[in-house]
Amino acid sequence: MKIFTAEQIRNCDLYTIKNEPVASIQLMERAAQSCVDWISENCNNHRNFAVFCGNGNNGGDGFAIAKMLYLKGFDVDVFTNPRTGFSVDAQSSFKSLKEISGISIRDLKEAENYRFDGRTVIIDALLGTGLSRDLQGELKELVELLNLQNNIKISVDMPSGLFADKISPHHPTIFRADHTLSFQFWKRTFLHPETGKYAGKVHILDIRLSEDYISETPTDEFVIHNMVKDIFRPRNEFSHKGTYGKVTIIGGSYGKMGAAVLATRAALKTGAGLTFTLAPKCGYEILQTVNPEAMFIEGGTDFIETFEAGENSALGIGPGLGTHEKTAEKFLEFLKEYAKPLILDADALNIISQDPKNIALIPEKSVITPHPKEFERLFGETENSFVRLDLAKQKAKELDIYIVLKDHHTQVITPQGQVFYNITGNSGLAKGGSGDILTGILTSFLAQNYPEKEAAILGVWFHGKAAQYACEKYSKEAMLPTDVIQSFGNVFEELERKVARML
Incomplete structure (x- = not known):
């Protein structure tokens, strides 16, 4: 799914209006109806709606939503400021609303004395994507007042005060939604931790904007969604273990064998054919007991002192590796001689970050998987996640590598400057061992001859999807990395279904 800028989305609206053709009102x-359908299904225990409408087209959406909710039998109060004038479509929508006698229309200032009871849902239709500057004056005070209420809060298309494409350099007031009903597209700011927290749970509503415009308009930013069904390759019945490649996980040290196990x-x-x-020798019994299907190669006593590539093996290096002086020395020597793409995580990245010169040793087309702190050690501190992403794009291009930048919405950054945001997963992955699992997944897909880009995209989606299945069974708090691994079968079954629907 493509991510478009606010300007591209406006152009998509205009193209749809011109070429469908459909009147802008x-x-x-159509957009309002999609919101009402969602609200009716998900808020049917609430009877009262307080709809806050601005003067632009987002306000027009709000007026139409208010009218439709009322006609469905809900109690609706609308707050707006008609004295400053409306856009053409908002004025038309407002005029239609006023013809309904049962809807109370109030001034925005009346919100101060309004009784927000427990069954009232607040709907924010103040600004949408038309924001050009941080909220100020009465509108700022209104949003601050609404944020103090404990009611369910829904934003139409965008939380008011939030930019679609960038982070404000100040500390702006932004409507804090529980749910955002976004028309057709994800906005970039929904996917970054500093700004996404204001959007709450995002729901993408299909309002049938022009498929021609969407397919023909270029972008370098995407949400990993349906593309996984085009990447995944179902297992061939007429195959053998050699078909699915060879994996070598290089990791573990005294006290950290669990990472290598995971x-x-x-x-x-x-699905790797051979693993x-x-x-180090200290992990022999542990690994052979817990993972009897894998073969053990001794690389030292209490820490790894020798690095072997193995013939035609995909390498995943780092889980539990440690940063012992001897390990670091031998690892860097290995990198100087090894030229094939590999997966680098955890202590492998920490060893490389000890000297900026080491970064040049990363083989081209490799996949590195830093969390924000590891990224900072490698490439330097950044002001926020937007700047960090820009730096990651620069480094991916310079080094000709793929960067899997782990975050709430992990980003896969390609050497060509493309960014793929992952939207699967949950906070149950915020536990030690989750990253080690991802390393194993990525290395396995690489061994199965998925190209590096496809292995990274499919891998992060797969990891997050397994976490969702694990969460359903155990909860975010109780789920463990081992539970995530046990959910892999569910994910493969889902992928098989997705592919079957394409046939």
Whole structure:
């Protein structure tokens, strides 16, 4: 799914109006109907709606929503400021609303004395994507007042005060929604931690904007969604273990064998044909007991002192590796001689970050998987996640590598400057060991001859999707990385269904 800028979305609206053709007010009503359908289904225990409408087309959406909710039997109060004038479509929508005698229309200032009871839902239709500057004056005070209420809050298309494409350099007032009903597209700011927190749970509503415009308009930013069904390759019945490649997980040290165990288990459970674990001798019994399907290669006593590539093996290096002086020395020597793409995570990245010169040793087309702190150690501190992403794009291009930048919405950054945001997963992954699982998944897909870009995109989606299944069974708090691995079968079954629907 493509991510468009606010300007591209406006152009998409105009293109749809011109080429469908459809009147702009009809497109507004179509968008409003999609919101009302969602609200009716998900807020049917609430009877009262307080709809706050601005003067532009987002306000026009709000007026249409208010009218439709009332006609469905809900009690509706509308707050607006008609004295400053409306856009053409908002004025038409407002005029239609005023013809309904049962809807109370109030001034925005009356919100101060309004009784927000427990069954009232607040709907924000103040600004949408038309924001050009931070909220000020009465509008700022209104949003601050609404944020103090404990009611369910829904934003139409965008939370008021939030930019679609950038982060404000100040500390702006922004409507804090529980749900955002976004028309057709994800906005970039929904996907970054500093700004996404204001959008709450995002729901993409299809309002049938022009498919021609969407397909023909270029962008370098995407949400990983249906593309996984085009990447995934179902298992061939006439195949053997050699068909699915060879994985070598290099990791583990005294006290950190669990990380290597998890990465190895994840590689096994994602379909690698043969799996090896190169680890220190102290982990032999642990690895052979927990993962009997994998083969053990001794690489030292309490920490790894020798690095072996193995013939035609995809390498995943880092889980539990440690940063012992001898390990670091031998690892850097290995990188100087190794030229094939590999997966680098955790302590492999920490060793590389000890000297900026080491970064040039990362083989081209490799996939590195830093969390924000590891990224900072590698490439330097950044002001926020937007700047961090820009730096990641620069480094991916310079080094000709893929960067899997782990975050709430993990980003896959390609050497060509493309960014793929992942929207699967949950906060249950905020536990030690989750990243080790991802390393195993990515290495397994690489071994199965998925190109690096496809392995990274499919891998982060797969990881997050398994976490969602694990959460359903155990909860975010109680789920463990091992539970995520146990959910891999559910994800493969879902992928099989997605592919089957294409046939």
